[in-house]
Amino acid sequence: MSNAATRTTGQERLWSVDDHLEDILTTVRPLEPIELQLLDAQGCVLLEDVTVPVSLPPFDNSSMDGYAVRVADVAGASEEFPAVLTVVxxxxxxQADQPYVGPGQAARIMTGAPLPPGAEAVVPVEWTDGGLGEGPVSRMRAHSTSPEGSSGQVHVHRPAEARAHVRAKGSDVKAGDRALEAGTVLGPPQIGLLAAIGRGTVRVRPRPRVVVLSTGSELVQPDEELGTGQIYDSNSFALCAAARDAGAIAYRVGAVADDAETLRSTVEDQLVRADLLVTTGGVSVGAYDVVKEALSSVGDEDEEGGGIDFRTLAMQPGKPQGFGSIGPEHTPLLALPGNPVSSYVSFELFVRPAIRALMGLPDVHRPTIRAKLSADKALTSPKGRRQFLRGTYADGTVTPVGGSGSHLVAALAHADALIVVPEQDTSVEPGTEVEVVVLG
Structure with missing residues (x-):
């Protein structure tokens, strides 16, 4: 954790977005490495370079169903004058044992089968007399092996160059090559490659376990009937989905009523499965802001850096924020505002980087670009605050979506970018080049 003085003076200073994020990223440490089975390692970050122990493919093999032949035996072959070869x-x-292909001979071969000794190329079955009006399986069966081992003859109607339709040993990767670099996030293709080179387990940083918890006695779960003054709990769903999108294993906790003791016990119960806790709601100056009441006195405050610090940030939306650690393992906790847009923007700016830091990724930030502002009128922004407006980006242009209100969930659903208005700017004219955080 950062020093204890920071934890006790958070409300006495106005924090910048950058300082708050820096405090988070200097506090959060990557999770300890673990050896996992391949499928359990999906989405995890690889901790070591992986070297190929065996070439891929490990032997010359056919890329087609057809016949393995010698090049000289099919030279000059045509429809009028086919090469007639004995199928051996x-x-x-x-198949472990392959027939030897000598002069004037051919061997039926299936896709992926090893190129037999003596053969130099593969002619597709369609280039042979088996290709007249029959499907591939029937065409191959047309020259079925006799009980004596003789397979009859095949007429080849086209010549083939050396190595035609042959996948060379090591043409994908060679033994000793580096298959994957440390720091790679393991997706399906990477998992497939590890399996292909014979790796059953891999050393990774595990995906962080993130517990998302919303607060508010007014919150009702979707599919339940709304009462007077009640709203549906959308924040916990949005943030849980966002955590999964960032690479975490996310757990959503049902909304907790405005009762400090209930919230405190709920948070403590969740510590057993959390590498990071995220709360939403109850962090401003209202009389029922139970997150501050419940968590201000929770944590290992006798040890340096324990406890939760509630702060005021120079940003809009998302001015009230909380950050610290809780429990015997100093589990990081990020307390976000309750308004839906404030909550989501805060997640993108602070929680997502924390999740990526736990994963041990070198680049924890969303990409940022410069784009031309397309708007009917100038954008306004409060002086001294960094504003993040929702927008849509396309072809070098960004267009605002909805207003600046922190409750506009529908507008947020249509945005794929955040328009950044710096602290010193109070107005941005259409056509101005602005900084854009790409969310897609």
Whole structure:
């Protein structure tokens, strides 16, 4: 944690967005490494370079169903003057013993099967007399092996160059090559590559477990009937989805009523499955802001850096924020505002980078670009605050969506970018180049 003085003076200073984020990122440490089975490692960050122990493919093999032949035997072959070869056997994928292909001979071969000794190329079955009006399986069966081992003959109607339709050993990766670099996030293709080179487990940083908890006696779960003065709990769903999108394993806790003791016990119960706790609501100056009441006195305050610090940030939306640690393991906790837009913007700016830092990723931030502002009128912004407006980005232009109100959930649903208005600017004219945080 940052020093204890910071924890006790948060409300006495106006924090910048950058200072608050820096405090979070200097506090949050990557999770300890773990060895996982491949499928359990999906979405995790690789901790070591992986070297290829065996070439891929591990042997020359056919890319087609057809016949393995010698190049000289099919040179000059045509429809009028086909090459007539004796079929000496079959070669299937996974077959250990292959027939030798000598002069004037061919071997039936299936896709993925090893190129048999003596053969130099593969002619597709469609280039043979088996290709007249029959499907691929039937065409291959047209020259079925006799009980004596003789397979008859095949007429080849086209010549083939050396190595035609042959996948060379090591043409994908060679033994000793670096297959994956440390820091790679393991997705389906990477998992497939690890399996292909024979790795059953891999050393990674695990995906962070993030517990999302919303507060407010007015909150009702979707599908329940709304009473007077009640609203549906959308924040916990949005933030849980955002945490998963960032790479975390996210757990959503049902909304907690405005009771400090209930919230405190709920948070403590969740510590067993949390690498990061995120609350939304109850962090401003209202009489029922129970997050501050419940968590201000919780944590390992006797140890340096314990406890939660509630702060005022020079930003809009999202002015009230909380950050600190809780419980015996000093589990990081980020307390976000309750308004939906404030909550989501705060997640993107602070929680998402924290999740990526826990994963051990070198770049924890969303990409930022410069774009031309497209708007009917100038954008206004309060002096001294960094404003984040929702927008849509396309072809170098960003267009505001909805107003600046922190309750506008519908507008947020249509945005794929945040328009950043710096602290010193109170107005931004249409056509001005602005900074844009890309959310998509």
């Amino acid at each position: 056997g079959d070669v299937a994928a996974g």
